[in-house]
Amino acid sequence: MTRRIIIVTAVHGPSAHFLPEAFKSLCDQELPDGWEWHWLIQQDGTSDDVAPHVPTDDRVSFRQGRRGGPGVARTIALAHADGEYVKVLDADDQLPPGALARDLAALEADSSIGWATSRVLDLLPDGTTAGFPGDPEPGAIERKAVLDYWATHDYRAQVHPATLFIRRDLLVALGGWMALPASEDTGLLLALNAVARGWFSSEVGLLYRKWEGQATGQSAHTNAPERDARMAVVEARARALDHFQWRYPISSN
DSSP, rough: OOOEEEEEEEOOOGGGGGGHHHHHHHTOOOOOOTTTEEEEEEBBOOSSGGGGGGGGOOOOOEEEEEEOOOOHHHHGGGOOOOOOOEEEETTTTTTTHHHHHHHHHHHHTTTTTEEEEEEEEETTTTSEEEOOSSOSSSSOOTHHHHHHHTTTTTTTOOOOOOGGGEEHHHHTTTTOOOOSOOOHHHHHHHHHHBEEEEEEEEEEEEEEOOOOOGGGGGGGGGOOOHHHHHHHHHHHHOOOHHHHTTTTTTTTT
């Protein structure tokens, strides 16, 4: 029986032209025998400017829906996520070879690990890449380690939420991505860290594209009052999950 990893991508018009490059990076992935990936592309909106860029492949599904932001688009895509694991991939990013297999190996080897992340390189407009310091030691990430670091480092986590690879049942139990105008992936990361151990790979697992149209580069993303509100609700959810002692796996102390 073939087991499946679901790749979830939210996309809107400005980033749609990057989809073929993301697809190529998926095609370059090698998985163990008995595993396959399926790519769920969910448009945030119903315009006609995304579909022409969607690859034609039996492993790719494309759907549209009313606009609600990337978190809403990813979460609605979970209705069709019929695999054991979910990997997030933004439309403008790429997976280096081996990324999926490393994430899979970490979670298959230890049932107490609920999610995985990896090192990131920025993909610059000229095609070069750039890293940055501050990665944690490779291996297991204990509960609350990311949450506590984030709260004391100007709301910046030491691992990147755009690299998340997650057990589907855990992702669904937490309600998917937060319904926020931004930082919805950080909200998910901190909720995951509040309830489950994670894993960090020091090998590069994502090429994070830097370009003028990306949402995180817009002035609205750094608007101070909104950012403070986003961070407040993100932290409150994670702290509440810890306070109520919800744990994954259920049998753990």
